[in-house]
Amino acid sequence: MRVSRRYRFCASHRLRAAALPESDNARIYGKCSNPHGHGHDYLLEVSAEGPVDCFTGRVLNLASLDVLVRRAVLETFDHRNLNLEIPEFSEAPPTSENLARLIWRRLVEDWGQVFPAGPRLARIRLEETRRNSFEIMEEE
Amino acid sequence: MFITRRVEFSAAHVCRRPELSEEENRAIYGEAASPHGHGHNWVVEVTLEGEPDPVTGMVFDLKALKQILWREVVEPLDHRFLNYEVPPFDEVVPTAENLAREIWRRVAPHVSGPGRRLYAVRVYETEDFYVDCRGEAT
Numbered sequence: 001m002r003v004s005r006r007y008r009f010c011a012s013h014r015l016r017a018a019a020l021p022e023s024d025n026a027r028i029y030g031k032c033s034n035p036h037g038h039g040h041d042y043l044l045e046v047s048a049e050g051p052v053d054c055f056t057g058r059v060l061n062l063a064s065l066d067v068l069v070r071r072a073v074l075e076t077f078d079h080r081n082l083n084l085e086i087p088e089f090s091e092a093p094p095t096s097e098n099l100a101r102l103i104w105r106r107l108v109e110d111w112g113q114v115f116p117a118g119p120r121l122a123r124i125r126l127e128e129t130r131r132n133s134f135e136i137m138e139e140e
Numbered sequence: 141m142f143i144t145r146r147v148e149f150s151a152a153h154v155c156r157r158p159e160l161s162e163e164e165n166r167a168i169y170g171e172a173a174s175p176h177g178h179g180h181n182w183v184v185e186v187t188l189e190g191e192p193d194p195v196t197g198m199v200f201d202l203k204a205l206k207q208i209l210w211r212e213v214v215e216p217l218d219h220r221f222l223n224y225e226v227p228p229f230d231e232v233v234p235t236a237e238n239l240a241r242e243i244w245r246r247v248a249p250h251v252s253g254p255g256r257r258l259y260a261v262r263v264y265e266t267e268d269f270y271v272d273c274r275g276e277a278t
Contacts, residue, residue, distance in 0.1 A: 001237050006268040052241065055157065056168050057233035062269070063170050 002122055003059045004047040007069050009078035012039035016083070018091040029093070037081065042096075043127040044073065044103065050119025059119050068114045072106040096128040104136045142259060143199045144187040147209045149218035151226075152179040153234040172235075177221060182239070183264035184213060186247055190256025199256055212246040236265040240273035248276070 014037035015029035025033045032038070046069055050059050080086065082094035088102055104124055111121050120138060127133045154177035155169040165173040172178070186209060190199040220226050222234040232238050240263040248258045264270040 001240070001274075002272040003237065004270050004272070052235075052237045057155070057235035057238040058168070059237055059271070061168060063167075 001052050001059050002047050002049045003119075004045055004123075005062065005065060005069075007044045007046065007074060009042050009044065009074050010039060011042060011077050011080050011082050012037045013082040013089070013094040014038070015093045015095060017093045037083065040128050042077075042099075044069070045123075045125040045127075046107065046121070047123040047125075048115075048119040049122035060115060064114050068107070068110055072110045073103050076106070077103075096126055096132065096134045100124060100126040100134045100136050141192060141199055142187050142189050143202075144185050145202065145205050145209060146183060146185045147214050148181060148183050149214050150179060150181050151217050151219065152177045152221040153229070154178070154223055155233050155235055157233065169233075169235075177223070180265055182217075183270075184209075184243060185260075185262040185264075186243075186251075186258070187260040187262070188251055188256055189259035200251060205251065208247060208250045212250065213243055236263050236269065236271045237273075239263050240271050241276060244273050244276050 014034065015032040016025045017028075020028070046065065048060055048065065052059055077086070077099075082089045082099065086094070086102075089098070092098055103126065104121075107121055107124065123135065123137045125133055125135045153172075154175065155172040156165045156175065157168075160168070162173075186205070188200050188205075192199050217226060222229040222239070224230070226234075228242065229238070232242075240261045243263065244258065244261045247261065251258050259274070261273045262270055263273070
């Protein structure tokens with residue numbers, strides 16, 4: 001059984017690849033490269049997969065998942081400027097592809113401590129706006 | 141091809157194991173263990189997998205699916221207190237996981253047939269929490 005929970009955070013960013021000249025950044029990213037940046041209400045969906053415990057009727061303890069996601073993701077990214085406050089984005093552009101990968105890595109790092117006996121982290125889906133979403137599944 | 145139909149119902153539940161203490165129940169179920177119960181507007185999405193019939197162009201008659209979901213899900217569950225009024229939840233904790241499994245059990249026999257099967261039951265307990273059941277045993 002797969003259980004999915006949604007979380008929200010707000011952050012600003014500017015799409016800019018440090019390796020490229022400004023003219024290329026403007027051409028590639030368009031208004032997303034506006035020098036002063038802009039922001040989004042990100043929506044993060046985290047899915048875990050495992051058997052239903054026959055005593056509790058649960059796949060996982062939701063409070064533990066909430067603590068994990070708050071610590072690994074929300075406290076780091078909520079109300080931050082991704083370019084200026086997240087070291088991984090000092091050079092690399094904070095696209096939602098790169099942000100989803102970073103979130104996935106951070107969740108994987110903490111997952112085993114919080115859920116040593118399972119369930120597995122199966123998938124994340126990051127919505128940058130209601131019109132754009134980015135998904136990573138296990139074994140990718 | 142996958143086809144999905146959505147139904148909604150409103151029902152109360154409480155997630156507790158009688159053999160556990162108040163603290164233990166709160167640790168496992170959080171607010172959902174609140175003893176007098178609470179309610180949700182549950183949303184259920186039932187997905188069938190199959191090939192469209194070459195003559196009718198349909199995987200499954202949606203009118204029939206609507207009636208099955210009404211009879212097996214909405215009618216027995218809507219405006220009920222699951223623990224007190226809907227077996228097996230007098231004994232099984234009515235978590236979203238167990239509810240999805242029960243809906244699978246109720247719906248699967250009526251939609252399976254040559255070239256088509258029940259593929260998934262998704263149950264939204266709230267907008268921010270949902271479960272996907274892909275079989276009674278999973």
